[in-house]
Amino acid sequence: MFFRIFISGGLISAGLYAHESARMGMVDMNPAGLYLMNLASGTSQNPLSWPMPMLMMHFGHWNTMFMGNAFLVDTQQSGPRGGDKLYSTNWLMASAAHRAGAKGMFETSLMLSLEPATITDRRYPLLFQTGETAYGQPIADGQHPHNLIMGLGVHYT
Numbered sequence: 001m002f003f004r005i006f007i008s009g010g011l012i013s014a015g016l017y018a019h020e021s022a023r024m025g026m027v028d029m030n031p032a033g034l035y036l037m038n039l040a041s042g043t044s045q046n047p048l049s050w051p052m053p054m055l056m057m058h059f060g061h062w063n064t065m066f067m068g069n070a071f072l073v074d075t076q077q078s079g080p081r082g083g084d085k086l087y088s089t090n091w092l093m094a095s096a097a098h099r100a101g102a103k104g105m106f107e108t109s110l111m112l113s114l115e116p117a118t119i120t121d122r123r124y125p126l127l128f129q130t131g132e133t134a135y136g137q138p139i140a141d142g143q144h145p146h147n148l149i150m151g152l153g154v155h156y157t
Helices: 020-025 031-037
Strands: 002-008 011-017 055-059 062-076 084-100 104-112 132-134 137-139 149-156
Touching (some): 031 084, 031 104, 084 149
Antiparallel strands (some): 002 011, 055 062, 062 084, 084 104, 132 137
């Protein structure tokens, strides 16, 4: 595992990275568990070649994973369509997996965002963003904050 800090265009992001070797120490991990661990949005899989920024811990026979990010953004999009705003986009994701039978794996997952508290006026400026709606109103040149509970799931493989 190693710690990495990214600084790009004034944005700073930090993360704890677990290499492929970290999976070797997972408690009661089987092929079904490795499959669940690599699930991405929908039916896609995360690439195994990318070191996923996460913190993995064990609690008895449970394998847990925590990851998240937060960005403090000061955007200056002045003009007839733009706007200026200081806000934070952020999310935290956690999951816990446990062996279920000889070949199965059970996993629960939760994804949270504090954007409802860190983004005022129910939107932030984003030029040329169209097609979004929030709170029953269409948004043009803006993005809505994510919900407090962005995802809640139970998976079995």
